[in-house]
Amino acid sequence: EIVLTQSPGTLSLSPGERATLSCRASQSVSSSYLAWYQQKPGQAPRLLIYGASSRATGIPDRFSGSGSGTDFTLTISRLEPEDFAVYYCQQYGSSPMFGQGTKVEIK
């Protein structure tokens, strides 16, 4: 099975700063099957990015995804107050798997 490792575990940043989140896979993942989700406390996850780099409906363009093979990145260009949350990467092939999450907290 593919294991996804996210880093860092916690990212402490200020509003307006750039956030760079990493997701590394134990074996190559087709870019078509890599997604990112945002989860705020007490809420269900929300799809942000699919196909490694395509934004889901309604997602602001400050969110962008990149990468291929085993290394993927979610970038938030300028953090807004509502962006402080936990972010998960996911490979959604035949046996979906999530990374352990990165918490983006206010510095």
Add this chain to the structure above:
Amino acid sequence: EVQLVESGGGLVQPGRSLRLSCAASGFTFDDYAMHWVRQAPGKGLEWVSGISWNSGSIGYADSVKGRFTISRDNAKNSLYLQMNSLRAEDTALYYCASSGQVGAPFDYWGQGTLVTVSS
């Protein structure tokens, strides 16, 4: 408006069974694959099981294989998870989620139903 509403959670003793339901509305249910994803208290997301639109393709996480059974009733726009031989480590918030097909991202999520396994 897409809505996924889970129900059936609660407190159950180890070794007992529980059946979760997910009622879907606001989209063409039988066009979508469906999944169960769980989240233990304070932990990350774990995919539990998925089922294709016509029930022809079904998958389970190794942690639940042989104990959980996923099913759907397209006439009732409903998804189910039969959970047998429950263990303490099955304690979690269980979400249902939709995807365009097996092998597609999870685009809509319910708010979850809490399952607590404890004596």
